[in-house]
Structure formats: structure tokens, C-alpha cells
Amino acid sequence: MKMPLTIGRAASLRMVPAKWVEPGSAPDLTSRRAHPRPGGQHAREGSPLVFPDGYLPGHSAAILNLYAEMGALVGADVPVLLLGETGVGKEQLALVLHASSPRRHGPFVAVNCAAIPADLLESEMFGIAKGVATGVTERPGRFQLAQGGTLFLDEIGDMPLSLQAKLLRALQGGEIQPVGGPPVRVDARVVTATNSDLDGKMEQGLFRRDLYYRVAGFVLRVPPLRERREDIPGLVQLLLGVFARETGKTIPGLTTEALHALAAYGWPGNVRELEHEIRRLAYLSPDGQAADVHLLSERVLVSREWPAVPPSSLALEGNVEQLERRLIRAALGRARGKRAMAARLLGISRNGLTMKMQRLGLESAPAPATLVS
Numbered sequence: 160m161k162m163p164l165t166i167g168r169a170a171s172l173r174m175v176p177a178k179w180v181e182p183g184s185a186p187d188l189t190s191r192r193a194h195p196r197p198g199g200q201h202a203r204e205g206s207p208l209v210f211p212d213g214y215l216p217g218h219s220a221a222i223l224n225l226y227a228e229m230g231a232l233v234g235a236d237v238p239v240l241l242l243g244e245t246g247v248g249k250e251q252l253a254l255v256l257h258a259s260s261p262r263r264h265g266p267f268v269a270v271n272c273a274a275i276p277a278d279l280l281e282s283e284m285f286g287i288a289k290g291v292a293t294g295v296t297e298r299p300g301r302f303q304l305a306q307g308g309t310l311f312l313d314e315i316g317d318m319p320l321s322l323q324a325k326l327l328r329a330l331q332g333g334e335i336q337p338v339g340g341p342p343v344r345v346d347a348r349v350v351t352a353t354n355s356d357l358d359g360k361m362e363q364g365l366f367r368r369d370l371y372y373r374v375a376g377f378v379l380r381v382p383p384l385r386e387r388r389e390d391i392p393g394l395v396q397l398l399l400g401v402f403a404r405e406t407g408k409t410i411p412g413l414t415t416e417a418l419h420a421l422a423a424y425g426w427p428g429n430v431r432e433l434e435h436e437i438r439r440l441a442y443l444s445p446d447g448q449a450a451d452v453h454l455l456s457e458r459v460l461v462s463r464e465w466p467a468v469p470p471s472s473l474a475l476e477g478n479v480e481q482l483e484r485r486l487i488r489a490a491l492g493r494a495r496g497k498r499a500m501a502a503r504l505l506g507i508s509r510n511g512l513t514m515k516m517q518r519l520g521l522e523s524a525p526a527p528a529t530l531v532s
């Protein structure tokens with residue numbers, strides 16, 4: 160049987176003797192003109208952290224707290240558990256830990272425990288010994304490939320119980336057992352991450368408590384994007400540059416209204432969702448123009464007009480206007496800004512829509528770009 164070495168993008172093997180950005184030498188990707196931030200260098204100045212190329216260090220209080228905790232850990236070889244919602248940047252931060260550690264010249268090997276089928280995970284992690292069966296070739300597992308470096312186990316909460324026992328043995332004794340072979344010594348620092356509720360899993364007997372205490376030598380909570388909104392404009396600009404290059408367009412920035420909508424949204428999918436939204440803007444925006452609010456996805460536009468908490472006043476006046484604004488924005492978004500089509504979706508005439516937009520203050524011309532790339 161031939162086993163695939165990599166399964167899907169998420170599970171793909173990444174060994175990174177990469178190009179690191181040393182503290183202080185990182186290009187400042189946020190626009191100083193548009194967003195003066197006197198405290199903006201704190202994440203780097205005086206910090207022992209090394210940020211990988213393409214990673215934009217944040218400057219919000221929540222992320223600076225996290226960097227401070229990470230900075231205190233750089234010399235220690237303790238196993239670190241990163242907890243955080245999907246898309247917050249756990250894997251990126253595992254890379255920062257690796258790049259800042261004495262193991263930085265060794266490999267960084269990532270395994271997504273949720274993306275590899277349970278029956279393949281054991282050989283993926285621990286390798287296959289010689290002569291296990293005819294036709295099966297010997298190959299190293301990711302533990303061996305991470306020798307001298309860092310092994311990042313993503314979605315550790317989804318690891319099957321049988322493998323948890325084997326991982327525990329590897330962490331306790333520094334030895335792993337390849338499939339069909341004798342134990343071998345390994346020296347890899349293990350960093351784990353999950354967005355699942357490990358306490359709940361431990362209570363249900365789905366995650367071993369003894370393994371938890373092995374991997375959670377130091378627990379770092381990665382704050383969701385909505386708790387660090389100050390980092391949004393910088394990320395928007397970074398991503399706009401990336402996707403402008405991808406599309407071959409010149410996108411001078413976002414309109415103020417679009418940026419406000421992004422800053423106000425809840426981002427349940429965190430930085431990954433922001434990436435998708437900016438990619439969308441880059442593809443839909445006309446070349447040479449600031450990306451406008453109408454191009455945002457319906458999710459962002461609708462939540463902007465209709466906050467999750469019930470309004471404090473139940474008076475119809477005001478609330479109905481809010482609802483009208485929400486529906487008009489959603490229709491304009493779905494119609495890609497085309498008034499006639501939006502009016503059809505709303506069941507009113509084009510003139511009726513224009514009049515309503517004027518009354519609701521939605522008629523204003525797009526403001527000049529706040530972000531200039």
C-alpha cells in the first residue's frame with residue numbers, strides 16, 4: 160500500500176528554515192500617514208520575539224499581552240498549548256515561538272491532527288519501520304522530521320484516544336515507536352493548538368488528562384480579532400497589498416465607510432475570515448478605485464446594521480429605519496451596488512430607493528480612501 164506523504168493543504172508538511180524578520184528590521188506595513196500609532200513598535204522593540212516574513216505584528220493591548228507572555232518563554236523548551244478560536248493565527252504564533260527559540264535553525268513541522276484520517280495518523284506522526292510488510296517502504300514520521308526543531312500539533316483535541324496514549328509515551332520518554340519497528344529517540348519541542356473545549360473533552364473521556372498536563376506546560380490564549388480591533392486596519396492594508404498583487408490591480412485603499420464596516424464586524428472566523436473578505440474586495444473592486452462598502456459580503460453588511468443585542472428602545476421610529484438601512488445595504492451588496500437591481504430585490508422602484516437612501520443618509524458619496532497602499 161502506498162501512503163500519501165501529505166494529505167490536503169491543511170495537513171501538508173511544512174518545514175521552515177524560512178526567512179525570518181529580525182526584531183526591529185520588520186517592514187512596517189501599516190500606513191503611518193493614515194494610522195499614526197506612537198506605540199506601534201512595542202511588539203518588536205525590546206521584545207525577544209522574531210516574526211516570520213508575512214506576519215504582521217499587532218499593536219492592540221490584547222495581542223501585546225500575549226507577545227509579552229511569549230517573550231518570557233523564548234529560552235525555555237517547555238511544551239506550549241495555544242488556545243483560540245478558528246483563524247486567530249495559532250499556527251502563525253507557533254511559528255513565532257519556533258523562530259524566537261534556540262531551535263530556530265532546526266525545522267518547523269506542522270501536523271493537523273483533524274485533517275489526517277485516524278488510521279494514517281500514527282504512521283504520519285511516528286513513521287514506518289523497514290520491512291513492515293511487502294510493498295510498504297520505510298519512511299520517517301513527522302516527529303523524526305522535526306528532529307532538533309519544533310513539532311506543531313494542530314487540533315490536538317481531535318487526536319484519537321489510541322494515539323493520545325502513544326503521544327504521551329513520546330512526550331514522557333523522548334522516544335517514539337515507528338509502526339512495526341523498535342523505539343527511536345527524538346528531540347523535538349512540541350507546540351500544540353486547539354479551538355475545541357479540552358475541559359469538556361476531558362470530562363467526556365475524549366481527551367486524556369495526563370496528556371493535557373504534558374502538552375500544557377504553558378497555556379497561551381490567543382485573543383479573537385474582535386478583542387483586538389486596533390489590529391484590523393494594519394491587517395487590512397497588508398492583505399489588500401497581497402490580493403492587489405494576486406489580481407494584478409491597483410487598489411489604492413478602502414473607503415472610510417468600508418473600513419468602518421470591517422472594524423465594527425464581529426469576525427467569528429477571525430483573521431482567516433478577514434482574508435476572505437479582503438480577497439473578495441480585491442477581486443470585485445474596479446482597478447484603480449478605493450474598495451467601497453457595497454462590495455463587502457452580506458454577512459458583514461447585515462451585522463453592521465443589526466447588532467446582535469436587542470435595541471434598548473423598542474420605539475418603532477428609529478428601529479424601523481435601522482432595519483430599512485440594513486435591508487438596503489444587503490440588497491445593494493447582493494446587487495454589487497447596482498441601484499436598479501437592488502430596488503427590484505427590495506420590491507420598490509429605483510426612484511423610491513434613491514429617495515429612501517437620501518432620507519436614511521445612505522446617499523453620501525464615497526469618502527476618500529483612508530488606507531493608502
Ligand SMILES: Nc1ncnc2c1ncn2[C@@H]1O[C@H](COP(=O)(O)OP(=O)(O)OP(=O)(O)O)[C@@H](O)[C@H]1O
Pocket residue numbers: 213214215216217243244245246247248249250251252313354397430431434
Ligand atoms: N498577524 C498576522 N499577520 C498576517 N497574517 C496573519 C496574522 N495572523 C493570522 N494570519 C493569517 O490568518 C490565517 C489564519 O491563521 P492560522 O492558520 O495561524 O490560524 P489558526 O488559529 O491556526 O486557525 P485554525 O484554528 O483554523 O487552525 C492564515 O492565513 C494566516 O496567515
Ligand SMILES: [Mg+2]
Pocket residue numbers: 249250313352
Ligand atoms: Mg491552525
